[in-house]
Amino acid sequence: MNRERDLWNRDFVAVCLSSFFLFMTFYILAVTLPIFVTDSLKGGQEQIGLVMTVFVIAAVIFRPLAGKWTDELNKRKIVMLSLLLFMGCTAVYTIIDNYYALLALRFIHGIGFGIAATATGAIAVGLVPDRRKGEGIGYFSLFMSLAMVIGPFLGLTIIERYNAFILFVFCVILALLSCIFGFVVRVPGQEGRKTAERATGWRKWFEPRALPISLAGSTLAFSYGAITTFISVYAKDLGMGPLASYFFIIFAAIIVLSRPFTGKIFDRLGAHVLVYPGLLLFTLGMIGLSLAQTPFVFLVTGGIIGLGFGALIPSFQTIAVQSSPNHRRGVATGTYFVLFDTGYGLGAYLLGIIAASTSYHTMYFIAGLIVACTGAIYYGLHHRKFAVMKSSGAVDKKAI
Template sequence: MNHHKIWTRDFVAICLSSFFIFINFYMLATTLPQYVSERLSASGQQMGLVITIYVLAAVIMRPFAGQWVDRYGKKATVLALALFFASTLLYPAIHSLLLLLVLRAIHGGSYGMSSTMTGAMASELIPAERKGEGIGYFSMFMSLAMVIGPFLGLTLIHQTSYTMLFIVCSVLTAFSLLFGFLAKEAPKEAAVNNKPAGGLSWSMIVEVKALPVSLAGFVLAFSYSSLTSFISVYAKEINLTEVASYFFICFAVMIVLPRPLIGKIFDRYGEHVLAYPGIALFIIGMLVLASAHSPVVFLISGAIIGLGHGAIIPCFQTLALRAAPVGRTGLATGTFFLMFDLGYGIGSYVLGVIAQHTHYNMMYRIAGLLVILSGVVYYVLHHRMQSKSALGNTV
């Protein structure tokens, strides 16, 4: 029965490797804007650029990472993790905005490769009949990093120094490299006619069969970007600054607690039972957030959004992997996160413009209602096509 187990030594190792990748991401995402403002006298636009260039580099590298991990396996993953670690080591030596932007591009590219490759390795270590449950557990480590990373990063810069922040980031990233090195990849299955014959083509960098559900993820990420980018500013606007740091704790707790159940529901009852309620909860939570004027309502909105987000993301990611032919799961993972990152990056800018010309509560209403489009895309490109395919097989 060992081949039905999820919690193998190698799966745990690759989950921990991914966990430390995202710890690094969230620690720096929440502290670097303040760092460049205080130490490099950067403007608000330049602070945004420090984040944008990182995400853009990750977006560019994700599709290639999927192709490389499918072709070279663990060797590619370890090399990406090594570059991610080396980039982190360089932060204390940077004393100009231009050099920091160059480093952020390199670091973002290595982040895009590392997170894609560890995700692909994890998916191949999960038994096929427990794929939804296993992806749910793997995503849970990212959710934990979402809580621990910002808290740890902000605590370090407020109680110690930026130098200590970078040292701790480097140590934690070393653990990511160590666990990635220790994890053994699953035996590769023989892929039939899944490799392009030659030359550069979209099939080499994007898994087309994973695009339908990835487009639904794009819309969700567009809306989700408003939370990580503007929640602290919004909390200040509605005089709830003292509870702003607890928003993501509520958000992440409601992702983590039901995660084992969500994976089992996916495997037993299918994706629609999770996707539609998850989308509805996300929309409701965003609309509640837009109307929040008390700490209780503010935190409840975070819990509702987290429950919806926790149901949707592992569901969409599993569907992207399941759509891929044998030997292209890495490319499917890269495609899903490519679209998610694009939605996140574009959403941060567009929703920021909306907030600038209206108010943050209006921006959150718009962001919440936009998630309806994610449900439409899911129905048209996945649910309806699935139903047509099933009907055709019965004729």
């Protein structure tokens, strides 16, 4: 029981719930704002993408800043201010009636999200015992996965049955809950602040030791962008439009069900046992998706991709944190997500160009090959490097 309590304490549960409601709001708006733009603001299809892009750009810009601030300043104040900014921006959606005002709001909202998501992640990492890092980060990211399952379903249901105003009021309530849980978290003391402040140049914003695994994560996110962005239109192209929602349900459900096991495996057996099978499953799932012609194959690939993706994402994030000094874990978290978000955005854009010039079948096949390339990046930049360091005694034999 003591072993369980050292992870599942009040503060860890509170920061997980704060992150859950933060990402619930994010996913609800992600799937419903395109409808709001076209139906309420009478915007065109080309304007939808920009609404999503400015949000991601703002988040990417401020993630490294947030990582540095959480290492050097008061984490609690950063979380409180960023969550208040996020909630305030969420409330403004209720009075938006102009497309350009929406773009400005999305940029500011992205700032609040980027800082809050990075800060809550850094606090969660600090609350998890070192011997249970993989398991703890896995559980923390499980709450984000739950938001990915529930958020889109609730958002689409509310906007279809009611209207955009009711939807935005509901999002304000969720953002308020995120604030409440974020405010009650007791943040552990920060170590090594003076050391962190001596970092110079670009190292003030990025953690060099987290860059190798972050590059692998960025490549993985490049292909993942094809899943979230194009599955609905791909399903419609296959004549299986209604199955798109079931694809996401299966994809997310497999992630949720596998997450507790993957975290424990990481802590007991190390990253490689999860990463290489995860990459193989993700690659096979993407290639299978590119060849799908029947509903059964289409849905099964969602489960295969979910199993691979569910093993990889918390593993990569845990490696980024464990590769870095304790006092740089906030910067390491920001570094990882900056590259992940950048890869995600580039993938959604560039793979869309490939789909437009060829087909969705070709696009998903290429995305699968890119996932396979992630294995080479992981081995070359992380696995081989740490194997050499272990053999020379430069790192502990139990290190990643």
